[in-house]
Amino acid sequence: xxxxxxxxxxxxxxxxxxxxxxxxxxxxxxxxxxxxxxxxxxxxxxxxxxxxxxxxxxxxxxxxxxxxxxxxxxxxxxxxxxxxxxxxxxxxxxxxxxxxxxxxxxxxxxxxxxxxxxxxxxxxxxxxxxxxxxxxxxxxxxxxxxxxxxxxxxxxxxxxxxxxxxxxxxxxxxxxxxxxxxxxxxxxxxxxxxxxxxxxxxxxxxxxxxxxxxxxxxxxxxxxxxxxxxxxxxxxxxxxxxxxxxxxxxxxxxxxxxxxxxxxxxxxxxxxxxxxxxxxxxxxxxxxxxxxxxxxxxxxxxxxxxxxxxxxxxxxxxxxxxxxxxxxxxxxxxxxxxxxxxxxxxxxxxxxxxxxxxxxxxxxxxxxxxxxxxxxxxxxxxxxxxxxxxxxxxxxxxxxxxx
Amino acid sequence: xxxxxxxxxxxxxxxxxxxxxxxxxxxxxxxxxxxxxxxxxxxxxxxxxxxxxxxxxxxxxxxxxxxxxxxxxxxxxxxxxxxxxxxxxxxxxxxxxxxxxxxxxxxxxxxxxxxxxxxxxxxxxxxxxxxxxxxxxxxxxxxxxxxxxxxxxxxxxxxxxxxxxxxxxxxxxxxxxxxxxxxxxxxxxxxxxxxxxxxxxxxxxxxxxxxxxxxxxxxxxxxxxxxxxxxxxxxxxxxxxxxxxxxxxxxxxxxxxxxxxxxxxxxxxxxxxxxxxxxxxxxxxxxxxxxxxxxxxxxxxxxxxxxxxxxxxxxxxxxxxxxxxxxxxxxxxxxxxxxxxxxxxxxx
Amino acid sequence: xxxxxxxxxxxxxxxxxxxxxxxxxxxxxxxxxxxxxxxxxxxxxxxxxxxxxxxxxxxxxxxxxxxxxxxxxxxxxxxxxxxxxxx
Numbered sequence: 128x129x130x131x132x133x134x135x136x137x138x139x140x141x142x143x144x145x146x147x148x149x150x151x152x153x154x155x156x157x158x159x160x161x162x163x164x165x166x167x168x169x170x171x172x173x174x175x176x177x178x179x180x181x182x183x184x185x186x187x188x189x190x191x192x193x194x195x196x197x198x199x200x201x202x203x204x205x206x207x208x209x210x211x212x213x214x215x216x217x218x219x220x221x222x223x224x225x226x227x228x229x230x231x232x233x234x235x236x237x238x239x240x241x242x243x244x245x246x247x248x249x250x251x252x253x254x255x256x257x258x259x260x261x262x263x264x265x266x267x268x269x270x271x272x273x274x275x276x277x278x279x280x281x282x283x284x285x286x287x288x289x290x291x292x293x294x295x296x297x298x299x300x301x302x303x304x305x306x307x308x309x310x311x312x313x314x315x316x317x318x319x320x321x322x323x324x325x326x327x328x329x330x331x332x333x334x335x336x337x338x339x340x341x342x343x344x345x346x347x348x349x350x351x352x353x354x355x356x357x358x359x360x361x362x363x364x365x366x367x368x369x370x371x372x373x374x375x376x377x378x379x380x381x382x383x384x385x386x387x388x389x390x391x392x393x394x395x396x397x398x399x400x401x402x403x404x405x406x407x408x409x410x411x412x413x414x415x416x417x418x419x420x421x422x423x424x425x426x427x428x429x430x431x432x433x434x435x436x437x438x439x440x441x442x443x444x445x446x447x448x449x450x451x452x453x454x455x456x457x458x459x460x461x462x463x464x465x466x467x468x469x470x471x472x473x474x475x476x477x478x479x480x481x482x483x484x485x486x487x488x489x490x491x492x493x494x495x496x497x498x499x500x501x502x503x504x505x506x507x508x509x510x511x512x513x514x515x516x517x518x519x520x521x522x523x524x525x526x527x528x529x530x
Numbered sequence: 531x532x533x534x535x536x537x538x539x540x541x542x543x544x545x546x547x548x549x550x551x552x553x554x555x556x557x558x559x560x561x562x563x564x565x566x567x568x569x570x571x572x573x574x575x576x577x578x579x580x581x582x583x584x585x586x587x588x589x590x591x592x593x594x595x596x597x598x599x600x601x602x603x604x605x606x607x608x609x610x611x612x613x614x615x616x617x618x619x620x621x622x623x624x625x626x627x628x629x630x631x632x633x634x635x636x637x638x639x640x641x642x643x644x645x646x647x648x649x650x651x652x653x654x655x656x657x658x659x660x661x662x663x664x665x666x667x668x669x670x671x672x673x674x675x676x677x678x679x680x681x682x683x684x685x686x687x688x689x690x691x692x693x694x695x696x697x698x699x700x701x702x703x704x705x706x707x708x709x710x711x712x713x714x715x716x717x718x719x720x721x722x723x724x725x726x727x728x729x730x731x732x733x734x735x736x737x738x739x740x741x742x743x744x745x746x747x748x749x750x751x752x753x754x755x756x757x758x759x760x761x762x763x764x765x766x767x768x769x770x771x772x773x774x775x776x777x778x779x780x781x782x783x784x785x786x787x788x789x790x791x792x793x794x795x796x797x798x799x800x801x802x803x804x805x806x807x808x809x810x811x812x813x814x815x816x817x818x819x820x821x822x823x824x825x826x827x828x829x830x831x832x833x834x835x836x837x838x839x840x841x842x843x844x845x846x847x848x849x850x851x852x853x854x855x856x857x858x859x860x861x862x863x864x865x866x867x868x869x870x871x872x873x874x875x876x877x878x
Numbered sequence: 879x880x881x882x883x884x885x886x887x888x889x890x891x892x893x894x895x896x897x898x899x900x901x902x903x904x905x906x907x908x909x910x911x912x913x914x915x916x917x918x919x920x921x922x923x924x925x926x927x928x929x930x931x932x933x934x935x936x937x938x939x940x941x942x943x944x945x946x947x948x949x950x951x952x953x954x955x956x957x958x959x960x961x962x963x964x965x
Contacts, residue, residue: 271665632929
């Protein structure tokens with residue numbers, strides 16, 4: 128097949144997170160430096176007293192009311208987030224439903240939890256605890272929400288669901304862009320969704336990497352992850368089909384690598400981290416000093432933040448302005464890559480930088496604070512967004528301002 | 531994109547080089563368990579003790595390819611479930627110990643990208659690494675990923691493959707939601723079954739794919755897929771796949787069809803069969819291994835074996851043909867919802 | 879005798895929890911370093927052993943640093959159990 132290398136633009140976005148139920152609310156929270164991490168209201172677990180969470184401020188019923196589906200009886204919280212953010216992205220892009228209900232539109236989504244947010248129902252079904260199955264038998268899969276969205280919106284092109292743990296939705300942005308560049312789709316709606324689940328809270332807790340206080344990315348005394356939830360979707364389009372609609376950003380580059388070091392931590396010399404960032408720079412055909420801002424992975428585990436700064440230091444002559452917006456949303460797992468890509472786009476679009484919260488003493492030997500306060504009137508052309516996951520999966524994206 | 535090598539662990543004796551001359555194994559159960567190789571010498575015991583079946587089979591099939599070829603630049607895996615057994619074991623701990631102190635091994639092993647990470651770690655491969663979990667199209671998505679990397683010149687050689695395991699838990703869920711039959715039957719009788727549901731299978735299939743066709747077994751021409759189609763959409767999806775590769779229906783020498791004995795969904799195969807050329811041979815594959823979301827990886831392995839062998843086991847023949855296997859189409863759907871096509875060309 | 883029985887039980891439990899399939903209790907001596915080259919255990923195993931102590935003996939090790947002092951070999955763990963389960 129002929130390789131056409133189309134340019135790929137972002138023409139729509141939608142988001143639901145702990146700091147807002149749409150893009151506008153998220154932007155306002157970032158500008159105000161207002162975190163969404165607090166005690167959980169909706170999530171039920173033994174750990175709700177011990178840990179804070181980046182919980183979305185909507186109950187399942189409120190989400191059901193908002194999405195206005197004919198039948199929402201078997202939708203999980205993961206599905207509901209996905210539908211809500213998807214609807215906003217579509218609306219923003221100005222695309223009509225008939226423009227996406229065809230074979231030229233692709234859908235690529237990510238989830239690590241899927242329907243496992245229904246921990247107890249899944250336990251009952253998998254172990255035949257009760258003789259009547261729950262209504263959620265088709266909902267547990269990572270791909271359940273993707274299949275649901277494809278059905279609801281009549282998407283007939285390439286569909287995909289990716290699970291590379293915490294870098295999952297960054298990879299949907301990469302893969303969707305590649306489909307468009309290769310001429311295999313005109314449009315790709317990409318992103319990810321995850322909801323708080325006993326499964327992940329207990330999983331990360333069993334590895335002793337959850338923080339008992341709100342997470343402190345890039346602080347010397349950081350003590351681990353704060354889990355969050357949410358979803359974010361981006362509409363990516365080929366330069367051929369955008370017409371004169373407004374463009375939010377261009378997807379300029381991406382790099383993917385595996386650290387090949389440990390199942391649940393990164394190598395001290397940042398092998399995968401450096402390789403992912405380096406490949407992203409090469410694919411964008413730019414040099415490190417052209418990066419104006421990095422939205423770091425910044426989970427606030429002792430291991431991640433040290434390794435990430437090590438990698439950045441190795442690659443960049445000087446460490447660019449950086450933040451971890453997980454200090455607002457908590458770690459939203461499969462949604463993190465697409466949520467943070469949207470935050471990077473907001474920085475580019477509005478030419479402003481948002482403060483990283485909770486860092487009081489920077490990490491040695493770098494001694495460089497993340498962005499401390501809201502800064503307007505910046506000159507930002509290229510933003511890098513990093514996502515690193517368990518099993519060594521590292522992805523780095525480069526987004527750029529459309530001039 | 532060319533296929534250079536393949537290793538397959540499946541319910542048939544595919545770990546032997548001379549399969550299918552070893553004969554086709556028949557099952558009389560609701561499950562077709564995989565025949566696993568001896569992992570000693572391949573997987574250190576310190577690592578093997580933690581691996582669930584899906585990971586173990588994936589490493590068993592993938593690691594020899596990875597260590598045998600230093601040119602492999604990345605690892606792409608398709609799996610609907612990954613290590614589901616570990617996943618539910620961890621879930622059971624959460625409930626049994628009321629979210630108390632839990633052991634992390636099941637959690638770490640249960641994430642579907644665990645195999646991709648384990649292969650990268652054991653094979654010291656820090657290249658491209660993605661896991662596709664798109665249920666019944668996981669393997670097709672992985673193939674597309676690999677093909678785009680190779681066509682764009684981003685990689686020359688890749689490991690691409692798929693895994694799925696049978697567990698008590700997926701059997702329970704599959705039985706309740708109607709994917710599996712209620713009563714066991716002989717696998718030779720599967721395709722004549724008049725009931726709903728199918729039988730469960732598992733396995734791992736790993737391929738080395740390459741930009742260069744030298745000494746290759748076959749070429750992947752392209753893949754196609756569609757979700758929630760009607761019969762017209764499906765036919766158009768296939769026609770579009772053929773058109774963009776300058777092919778016509780009559781160019782297909784053989785089609786492997788995913789008949790699984792489920793009376794509620796086999797009509798998709800029957801209906802599409804009407805569109806194929808009179809001389810095109812039609813063959814089955816799920817009566818050999820049962821059904822599971824990434825079974826098309828096994829079908830692709832079969833195509834390579836049949837090309838190499840030059841003949842087709844009688845168990846597979848739905849409609850014979852005197853045409854040699856030149857261009858072969860694999861058509862599989864998962865529960866009538868996700869439909870995938872893989873178009874292969876023999877280089878023999 | 880009671881101590882010997884405890885150590886044997888402990889070895890059986892270590893094998894079960896860590897899925898050390900090809901080992902028998904007699905393959906692990908009382909002084910065998912758990913995290914030495916022979917057994918080859920790692921950081922995830924140490925968390926598994928902490929869970930073992932909690933589930934089987936009701937002993938909670940809150941601080942991972944304490945774990946490192948206790949989870950040295952079977953002797954150290956047995957001493958810790960005896961010390962902390964005295965009535």
